[in-house]
Amino acid sequence: MPSYAVIACGKCGGYLLAKTDQKTRTCPYCGSKILLEKARKVASAKTANEASVLLRRIKEKAAKAKEG
Ligand SMILES: [Zn+2]
Known part of the structure; x- marks a missing residue:
């Protein structure tokens, strides 16, 4: 099981790292909250x-x- 993912922010399209056991991340570019399961x-x-x-x-x- 991979434990890290590169995800794209749904709002600004910026790429960021996330740990897959996290539920949310804050986008470092636009500050919006990203739900990992939907990203x-x-x-x-x-x-x-x-x-x-x-x-x-x-x-x-x-x-x-x-x-x-
Ligand atoms: Zn963003």
Whole structure:
């Protein structure tokens, strides 16, 4: 069972890390409360380190997509 997930904020679309045993997270970008069970999971990982690497990659990809 993966215990970390990269989720997307439903309000601003920003990506953040969450532990899957948490119920809610506050978005660091827009401050809205995110329900983990309803959030869009972009990736999952077993360790915090793995999750942070994934998050960085996803952010880079998103930044590139914006540039076109
Ligand atoms: Zn947000």
